Amino acid sequence: MRVGFIGLGAMGLPMARHLVDARHDVTVTSRSRGPIDAAVAAGAIDGGTHDEVVRASEVTIVCVPGSSDVVDVLDAAMPALGAGKIVVDASTIDPDVERAQHERVTATGTRYLEAPLSGGTVGAEQGTLTLMVGGDAGVLAAARPALEPFAGTIVHVGGPGSGHIVKLCNQLLYAAQMLATAEATTMAAKAGVDLRKLHQVITHSTGDCNAIRTASCSRVWCPTVRRRTTGDRAS
């Protein structure tokens, strides 16, 4: 499949590499030169401008930081949009802005999905990202070959905007876990409890959660303890 990738950041570059490894013809662009060169070294094609990337592709994936970035990308891509193409926005932006992009892109004849991600840079490197997809099920079925190379779990959540609601739910859950982890470690540290023992108990108790596991020892828990080699990376 001819796949375009716009936005080769910490997530986008490894995702684009997985697409190349999956033997898609991958055309890319990004804000800075370095990631484009890295993607080209991995086998992608430098597409130049946003509309050229879309023109060269059947499915174009967008992965940029914020609402205004997505709007700017789609503004630039407009001349190339039309029937026979799919655009997938993997960014995390304002749900209402995303719904508006669904509308204006589908009005051109191009089909559209939102697919915000979870799994962090580790998930992107390992190709195990979770995609929470909003849009039409048929469009997801058509775009799947361009998503599976970097995804471990793909869930069709519902219509436009719904993928973003679920993403924001995940972020609020993880934020609450981060805070509770910080509170628990502070209380334990003040009481002179060995934080490694605390970690050992909590990971086998009802307080267990992703934040506890991904923050283990290298960060909140034991900042003075030498980092372990496995399982220490946050998502």
Next chain:
Amino acid sequence: MTDLMAKDLDLAIGFAARADAPLFTSGIVRQLLSAASGAVYGRDDFSSLGKVVRQLGGV
């Protein structure tokens, strides 16, 4: 993790306000991330949040 968590919490809080969905912890975490950023604890949200809470606890 970078300061993408602060950005995502702003989105969650903004949307929750429009949806009338109560969010308590997100608001607190967002303010603590601002405090961490002000204290120049670096771009790692998780460890900078931990540093702020530990400092508040006098650890």
